[in-house]
Amino acid sequence: MGRYVIRRLLQMIPVFIGTTFLIFVMVHALGDPVNALFGDRAPDPAVAEKIREQYNLNDPLWLQYLKYMGKLFRWDFGTTFSGQSVTSLLATAFPTTLKLTAVAFTIEVIFGIGLGLLSGLRRGRVADNSVLILTLVVISIPTFVTGYVLQYLVGVKWGAAPATVGDQVTLDRLILPGVVLASVSLAYVARLTRTTVVENVRADYVRTAVAKGLPRRRVVVNHLLRNSLIPVVTFLGTDLGALMGGALVTERIFNIHGVGYYLYQGIVRQNSNTVVGFVTILVIIYLAANLLVDLLYAVLDPRIRYA
Amino acid sequence: MTTVTEKADSGERLAPGTPLLEVRDLHVEFVTRDGIAKAVNGVNYSVAAGETLAVLGESGSGKSVTAQTIMGILDMPPGRVTSGEILFRGQDMLKMSNEERRKIRGRKIAMIFQDALSSLNPVLSVGYQLGEMFRVHQGASRKEAKAKAIELMDRVRIPAAAQRVNDYPHQFSGGMRQRIMIAMALALEPDLIIADEPTTALDVTVQAQVMDLLAELQAEYNMGLILITHDLGVVADVADKIAVMYAGRIVETAPVHELYASPAHPYTKGLLRSIPRLDQKGQDLYAIKGLPPNLLKVPAGCAFNPRCDIATDLCRTEIPALHQVADKDGAELAGRRSACHLWKETLHG
Numbered sequence: 203m204g205r206y207v208i209r210r211l212l213q214m215i216p217v218f219i220g221t222t223f224l225i226f227v228m229v230h231a232l233g234d235p236v237n238a239l240f241g242d243r244a245p246d247p248a249v250a251e252k253i254r255e256q257y258n259l260n261d262p263l264w265l266q267y268l269k270y271m272g273k274l275f276r277w278d279f280g281t282t283f284s285g286q287s288v289t290s291l292l293a294t295a296f297p298t299t300l301k302l303t304a305v306a307f308t309i310e311v312i313f314g315i316g317l318g319l320l321s322g323l324r325r326g327r328v329a330d331n332s333v334l335i336l337t338l339v340v341i342s343i344p345t346f347v348t349g350y351v352l353q354y355l356v357g358v359k360w361g362a363a364p365a366t367v368g369d370q371v372t373l374d375r376l377i378l379p380g381v382v383l384a385s386v387s388l389a390y391v392a393r394l395t396r397t398t399v400v401e402n403v404r405a406d407y408v409r410t411a412v413a414k415g416l417p418r419r420r421v422v423v424n425h426l427l428r429n430s431l432i433p434v435v436t437f438l439g440t441d442l443g444a445l446m447g448g449a450l451v452t453e454r455i456f457n458i459h460g461v462g463y464y465l466y467q468g469i470v471r472q473n474s475n476t477v478v479g480f481v482t483i484l485v486i487i488y489l490a491a492n493l494l495v496d497l498l499y500a501v502l503d504p505r506i507r508y509a
Numbered sequence: 510m511t512t513v514t515e516k517a518d519s520g521e522r523l524a525p526g527t528p529l530l531e532v533r534d535l536h537v538e539f540v541t542r543d544g545i546a547k548a549v550n551g552v553n554y555s556v557a558a559g560e561t562l563a564v565l566g567e568s569g570s571g572k573s574v575t576a577q578t579i580m581g582i583l584d585m586p587p588g589r590v591t592s593g594e595i596l597f598r599g600q601d602m603l604k605m606s607n608e609e610r611r612k613i614r615g616r617k618i619a620m621i622f623q624d625a626l627s628s629l630n631p632v633l634s635v636g637y638q639l640g641e642m643f644r645v646h647q648g649a650s651r652k653e654a655k656a657k658a659i660e661l662m663d664r665v666r667i668p669a670a671a672q673r674v675n676d677y678p679h680q681f682s683g684g685m686r687q688r689i690m691i692a693m694a695l696a697l698e699p700d701l702i703i704a705d706e707p708t709t710a711l712d713v714t715v716q717a718q719v720m721d722l723l724a725e726l727q728a729e730y731n732m733g734l735i736l737i738t739h740d741l742g743v744v745a746d747v748a749d750k751i752a753v754m755y756a757g758r759i760v761e762t763a764p765v766h767e768l769y770a771s772p773a774h775p776y777t778k779g780l781l782r783s784i785p786r787l788d789q790k791g792q793d794l795y796a797i798k799g800l801p802p803n804l805l806k807v808p809a810g811c812a813f814n815p816r817c818d819i820a821t822d823l824c825r826t827e828i829p830a831l832h833q834v835a836d837k838d839g840a841e842l843a844g845r846r847s848a849c850h851l852w853k854e855t856l857h858g
């Protein structure tokens with residue numbers, strides 16, 4: 203197990219370098235950031251040159267990348283063109299997005315698995331068909347549509363929850379955006395759980411659990427669900443990345459100043475330090491989540507052996 | 510009046526020969542897309558404490574469905590019990606509440622399945638699965654449960670039990686896994702164990718070991734044992750009596766040696782003839798002609814009549830009752846019954 207973790211961590215290095223370099227190239231392909239900085243006005247050549255010098259923009263791309271990575275290892279993400287340190291931006295943005303993602307993830311896990319289990323145990327009955335239809339509807343509608351509709355209905359028309367979040371990132375304000383962000387993933391989790399529950403409910407080991415005289419609750423939770431969740435956990439892990447991505451859209455709808463907000467600003471202003479910094483952290487989170495899921499997989503299924 | 514659960518809770522061991530379980534005229538069917546499959550069409554058998562009943566029959570004859578109905582683990586739907594009684598210590602289990610039946614399962618009647626690998630939970634350690642019996646039924650702590658699990662594994666002679674208690678089912682050999690199933694059934698010292706083809710999935714070399722272990726433990730704990738099998742060779746040494754099943758019915762019951770010596774049903778006769786014997790080496794093995802009936806369309810009269818060499822017109826119209834069998838002088842033979850119109854001719858002729 204220890205060796206496996208080390209190998210996985212080593213494998214992450216080329217993935218990390220590859221993705222960050224790709225982002226680096228793409229940001230630079232957007233055009234000259236100094237021109238973008240001055241908007242419609244023509245920049246003073248002397249000032250522009252100074253900025254280029256300061257941000258290594260005159261170096262060839264690969265050298266810029268190397269210099270950037272060098273600083274990164276000292277946890278220095280550089281500064282934006284307006285002089286703010288990217289690290290401080292990260293420190294305000296990421297906790298907000300992580301909070302939103304955590305709320306959404308919790309909703310996804312609890313309701314996705316709950317509905318899937320209910321549906322699977324009542325296969326072919328009303329509850330099952332309702333869940334199947336409802337999840338299909340949720341999956342077919344794009345998240346931003348669900349988002350704006352729920353925002354209008356719940357936030358504006360009924361006034362049941364704040365329509366926007368703004369700077370007050372409190373739990374109650376995050377619930378509605380959390381539901382929106384979770385909705386599609388939740389539907390997939392419910393369907394996947396249903397499928398695996400249906401597959402396992404007639405399994406021999408479930409029959410054994412019943413034959414042992416275990417109470418139904420224990421048969422369902424400790425035996426049936428325990429096995430059915432193995433593929434669901436894998437999905438949840440890879441979905442964590444998708445959830446972070448989805449958060450960027452949800453943040454725009456509900457005016458949440460998280461990663462999406464700053465990343466958008468960074469792209470519009472062609473601020474490479476901001477964009478690359480944010481994406482780098484996203485990549486790290488994504489890789490870490492994946493590793494965690496693989497390890498969790500081994501804990502959940504002892505038949506899996508890492509070599 | 511005492512209820513069954515009260516009786517079931519009392520830990521007293523039963524005297525050998527005390528009637529334990531009696532199945533009376535049990536009918537079970539499955540509702541399928543193609544129609545109603547009559548899997549069990551009037552099963553009658555009984556077991557007493559300390560007794561081993563072997564249930565014999567070709568695959569598909571309803572042995573497992575009967576066992577699952579006794580345990581209360583039949584898939585319902587598609588299965589349904591249409592009539593009959595299952596008396597456990599005199600009380601009809603089919604009339605009990607789910608909770609009453611649950612308290613009998615595992616505690617008073619336990620079951621061993623054919624395929625131990627699929628019947629054990631793949632993601633829980635064997636120690637957990639054994640210990641669960643004590644934790645759920647006796648409120649034991651984790652630690653106590655684990656200690657008892659190790660004790661059980663020792664009982665069924667799993668080497669190095671203490672080191673292996675945290676291992677998972679896939680880490681054991683087939684024979685060892687079946688020992689774990691036996692240990693699990695034995696955990697709460699039930700009155701009755703139903704073993705559904707416990708050795709069929711095992712290598713021939715370990716079959717005998719597992720069978721011996723089961724027989725030994727059964728005698729030691731004075732349990733009733735229903736041993737389901739399609740292999741006549743397995744039963745001769747361990748069973749006290751045999752019930753032969755065909756198309757969901759018991760067609761013959763007899764003490765084991767009498768059945769071998771003088772079958773009273775043509776189907777049993779055919780089964781006995783089809784056992785490979787050393788003195789017939791080289792000769793073609795006898796096989797009963799034809800195939801077991803389609804349960805959606807069981808033949809009228811005696812279900813065996815299309816395959817029976819001595820069938821008469823009566824056989825094709827009237828279902829034979831489970832006749833008491835008697836010797837040539839008309840004296841009833843204890844425990845011997847045959848569902849054949851021509852049992853006399855078969856037995857004496």
Ligand SMILES: Nc1ncnc2c1ncn2[C@@H]1O[C@H](COP(=O)(O)OP(=O)(O)O)[C@@H](O)[C@H]1O
Binds near residue numbers: 570
């Ligand atoms: N869950 C089920 N659904 C439909 N038919 C079933 C089911 N279980 C058993 N049967 C039918 O009942 C018949 C008897 O099966 P079984 O008792 O398992 O036979 P065996 O004597 O080999 O143990 C079989 O023909 C089988 O097709």
Ligand code: SF4
Binds near residue numbers: 774775811815820
């Ligand atoms: S009743 Fe008739 S058909 Fe059935 S076994 Fe006896 S002789 Fe054969």
Ligand SMILES: [Mg+2]
Binds near residue numbers: 569572573574705706
């Ligand atoms: Mg069977």
